[in-house]
Amino acid sequence: MKLIIGNKNYSSWSLRGWLAVKQSGLHFEEIQVPLHTDDWPAQKREMGEIQPSQGKVPVLWDGDAVVWDSLAIIEYLSDKVGRDRFWPKADDARAMARSMVAEMHSGYQALRNQCPMNIRRRVEGASIDEAAKADVVRILTLWAEARARYGKGGPFLFGTFGAADIVYAPIVSRFMTYAIGVPGFAVNYMQAVWEHEWLQSWVEAAEAEEWVIEQYEVPERP
Helix, strand or coil, X not given: CEEEECCCCCCHHHHHHHHHHHXXXXXXXXXXXXXXXXXXXXXXXXXXXXXXXXXXXXXXXXXXXXXXXXXXXXXXXXXXXXXXXXXXXCHHHHHHHHHHXXXXXXXXXXXXXXXXXXXXXXXXXXXXXXXXXXXXXXXXXXXXXXXHHHCCCCCECCECCCHHHHHHHHHHHHHHHCCCCCCHHHHHHHHHHHCCHHHHHHHHHHHHCCCCCHHHHCCCCC
């Protein structure tokens, strides 16, 4: 398999796709394409059919199968290696996990826009508007419910590391970058995600990158 990703410091969707393939346990080749550089249009042309998603990442190639969306990658790999590796076994827990993943995939636009992922950066006193604050409250509410109802088997949202933790990992990074205040249970959860060996490997690579995308270094403020 081949996984095409963007800059590790900035690309939240690439992180999700990469964690999904790591979770599958399958061998894959990582292909990194720096995004938003001066030669990005030329790079997309040179890649040709290897980027069927109009230059967006991540893209997973597995033989003749091409999957170009992080949630689709999770589902594809879940079908391939067994859903229990990604999703809780119990119907009620799995229902909540799938709903949380879908909500993350399609929502929280205010938080995304005002707090873009930037692993290397730390912002003190970041200001976010009411819409972004509502996103934060919603995320923390879901985390609290998942941990309280289904998290007794380990430090992650549903006990063991899975799809829900994969899609919320960039949120953990955002909360840390912008010093978003969270309650104690969330601090413990974030620490478990951040200290996971796969995320630490990603963070080390992100910190070593030389690319800088200016639009993500000066996020919008209300």
